[in-house]
Amino acid sequence: MSEPLHDTWRSREALLLAKAVGVASPADAIVHKVQSLLQIANTFEPPVSPFRIAKYRNVSKILISDLAYDAILEPLADGFLMRLNRNRSLYRRRFSCAHELGHTFFYEMFPERGALAEDISELFDQRQEEERLCNIAARELLLPRSMVLSRILDSSINLETVMATARVFDASYPATALRLIELFEWKCALIVWDVTVDDTTKELVPRVSWSASRLGFIPPHPAKAPRSWIPIIVRALDNPGVPTGITECAGSFGGLKTPIAIDSLCINYQEGYNRRRTYLLSLAIPG
Numbered sequence: 001m002s003e004p005l006h007d008t009w010r011s012r013e014a015l016l017l018a019k020a021v022g023v024a025s026p027a028d029a030i031v032h033k034v035q036s037l038l039q040i041a042n043t044f045e046p047p048v049s050p051f052r053i054a055k056y057r058n059v060s061k062i063l064i065s066d067l068a069y070d071a072i073l074e075p076l077a078d079g080f081l082m083r084l085n086r087n088r089s090l091y092r093r094r095f096s097c098a099h100e101l102g103h104t105f106f107y108e109m110f111p112e113r114g115a116l117a118e119d120i121s122e123l124f125d126q127r128q129e130e131e132r133l134c135n136i137a138a139r140e141l142l143l144p145r146s147m148v149l150s151r152i153l154d155s156s157i158n159l160e161t162v163m164a165t166a167r168v169f170d171a172s173y174p175a176t177a178l179r180l181i182e183l184f185e186w187k188c189a190l191i192v193w194d195v196t197v198d199d200t201t202k203e204l205v206p207r208v209s210w211s212a213s214r215l216g217f218i219p220p221h222p223a224k225a226p227r228s229w230i231p232i233i234v235r236a237l238d239n240p241g242v243p244t245g246i247t248e249c250a251g252s253f254g255g256l257k258t259p260i261a262i263d264s265l266c267i268n269y270q271e272g273y274n275r276r277r278t279y280l281l282s283l284a285i286p287g
């Protein structure tokens with residue numbers, strides 16, 4: 001899925017939230033809610049723990065359970081019970097928890113709702129505006145605007161900045177990259193690749209998992225990498241955990257005509273007990 005950075009909202013949930021806060025934009029409204037929550041919870045330093053803050057949203061208990069989905073939020077007579085999936089990485093559980101805290105603001109407006117079970121594997125699914133708003137809430141909670149802007153003194157567009165910021169905020173690289181693009185208005189595209197090996201040809205097949213762009217193009221989803229990108233992607237895969245360095249590359253992707261530089265990073269991590277995942281993060285920067 002691609003993440004549009006524009007702001008058009010139509011759903012009843014989104015518009016009611018904006019009205020309740022007294023601002024025009026539902027995105028501004030949910031950010032305002034989260035900023036107030038951080039104040040109430042006396043949280044002014046990273047990393048922010050969504051698990052500790054949950055009690056300030058009336059979540060009386062968080063259970064780490066075997067689930068068929070990422071998270072479930074169950075309304076009780078006097079608050080919420082949250083369950084998070086044991087077989088997800090800590091980053092994913094932190095994001096799920098923060099995202100579910102976003103939903104608690106909507107329960108305030110629609111108290112008749114039942115339990116909400118969901119899979120956020122498509123983190124940037126645009127189908128429902130409330131889901132987008134809860135992702136915005138999660139980003140504001142885990143990478144608060146004021147904390148990022150005051151602590152990141154060198155905001156050069158590269159993956160070193162992404163990694164340094166992610167360490168301070170205990171956030172995943174993709175979530176951090178998306179946040180830096182948003183807050184510092186980085187003129188670049190972020191592409192997250194799932195890399196597989198073709199059974200027949202044994203060739204690497206990097207496909208776009210999701211992307212975000214401020215370059216006036218969004219890579220199609222799912223899309224194979226253009227041939228000129230393959231050597232850069234292969235080099236990133238051979239050097240996991242270390243950015244490959246920016247390499248000049250003709251901009252043949254998604255109709256982009258100008259030359260671009262690509263900075264890529266391979267990420268291997270353990271998800272759950274027996275599942276390893278590999279993906280690749282790329283920043284495409286106009287040359």
Ligand SMILES: [Zn+2]
Pocket residue numbers: 099103118130131134
């Ligand atoms: Zn949700």
